[in-house]
Amino acid sequence: MARVLMFASLLIASLTGIIYYSCAITWFLFSFMVVLCFWQRKIDLLFKILLLTLPFMVYFIYNSHCLQQQISQKNDKQHHVAGIIFPDDIQIDGANFKATAQLDNHEKVKLYWIFPDEKIKNMWLENNKVISFQAETEFTRIPEPTNFNQFNSQKFYLKKSITHQINIKSWHTKGAKPSTLLQKIRYQLHEWHSMGIHNAERLPSPLSAYAEALILGTTPQSLYEDNPGVQTLGLIHLFSVSGFHVTFLMTMLMQISRRIWLPKEYTILVLSIILIAYFIFAGEPDVLIRSIVSGELILLKDITNKRIKAQVIWALSLLFSLAIVPQILLTLGGQLSFALTFCLTFAQRLTFWQTNLLMSLVSFPLIIQQQYTWHVLQTLINFAAIPIFGTVIVPLVMVGFFGQFIPLLT
Structure with missing residues (x-):
């Protein structure tokens, strides 16, 4: 099998x-x-x-x-559309409003608007609700790059099945009303995610950027601006919600359940629900699908007491990911996620240093062909950074982020 x-x-x-x-x-x-x-x-x-x-x-x-x-849809300067916008998909830069919108026909588009005044901008800055809208727009294909070696946004969004953008001319917005219980849960998780981002933004730097990246799954621009070495030394994967964070979450909750003497069956049931909820809460990132599926299969193995080989878990997580996001392996995140975990399934007898060296060798051609850069110290820095992140940085960031909700710690 x-x-x-x-x-x-x-x-x-x-x-x-x-x-x-x-x-x-x-x-x-x-x-x-x-x-x-x-x-x-x-x-x-x-x-x-x-x-x-x-x-x-x-x-x-x-x-x-x-x-x-x-x-093949034609550009249209007078195009009426309707859809929803999740609050955690909204980006505000000066007077510019950007978001990813899901139209009523299930097509995803990039949405752009310019705030007419400061009052309306402040209202959107405080918004944490899922928004339903109807708008008159200019409907166009996402443009190709105009300069040599410029970032190709058309190609990037095509891998996410986003082909067009809309520029708002006029629109009417209101709070979206979910029609089913599952939709209500999904909306609520996205709203909590948005509230978490707003709370993280109020924290001092660099805790603010670290909390957004490590807990909430977003990557603020300030993370790169204040920490240029993160990208140069190839540490950005540590600041992206991934299998590392899912494993940390599962381990932490397992330890808590043991401390409060919670039966194993209840722990596994609760964990399986939390994993799916965390995926939605984190903004439903494509690269997290593999980790969630793997986590669910590991929990299934624990509750049935049946041995499931690591290769089977990897293969099933790949098939589930491709069923949900067919182009996931055309993205750098998807390539790194599955290539590195594939190596780990056959590297169980290797030492920590040998494993990290193997992962660096595998990731090298994938990163070079898309980013065209590779720092000579990248492998050594990752050797030191991975254990430090798991034992020091992530726990401290969690204390700093959740501490703001506890009066005794603020």
Whole structure:
């Protein structure tokens, strides 16, 4: 079973490359996986792999077709739209309002508006509610870069299935009313996330930026401006909500449950709900899907007392991630997340230093081909930074952030 899942997941992953981003590299990876599958010379194995691959292939082709239809929409200077905006998706920079909006037809777009006056801007600055809107807009394709080596926002947002932007001419907004219980829970978690961001912004620097990045899953611009070494030395992955934070959360809650003598079954049930809630609370980032699925599978293993191989957990987390976000492996975050965890599944006998060296070697080509930079001290700095983050920085940031809600600590 483990071998079938591993081969099928890798074949399906390579399939996304040729469907969504056909090039020499993606065709090579797909061809390599096809040859590797046939190299096994087992008809039953090939049949099982094919049985798993076909539904994903049909789904990817259909999804790609829908995306192409979305791309082909014509620009329209007079376009009426309606949708919702989550408060934690809003960015305010001076007089500029930016957000990611979900339209009533389920299409996601980038939304831009200019505040007419300071009073309205202050109202939006204090907003923590999910907003429903109807607007007259200018509906256009996200523009391509105009300069050589300029950031390609069109390509970046295409991987998130966002192809167009709207510039607001006039609109009417009001608080969104959820129609179902699950929608109400989702809205509430996003509103709490927005409140957490606003509370974090009131903290002194650099605690403010650290709390937003490590607890709330957002990356404020001040983090790069005040800490230039974070990006230069390749430490940005430590400031991004990822499997590291999910593991820390699970370990902390497990320790608390043991201290209060909570039965194991209740602990696992509560943890499984908290993991899903945390994913929504953190803004539903794509790269967190793998960690949440892996965490749920580990909890399932604990409650059933059945042994599930690390390779099976990795393969299932990849398949779930591709089912939810088909283009996740076309992003640097997705590539690093799955490539590094793939190495970890086969590096259980390596020492801490050997494991980190292996992860640096694997991440090097992925980072270079997208960021074009690599610091010579990056590997050594990561050796020291990873244990310090887990034992010192993250606990201190949590105390500093949650301490503001406890009068005795403020």
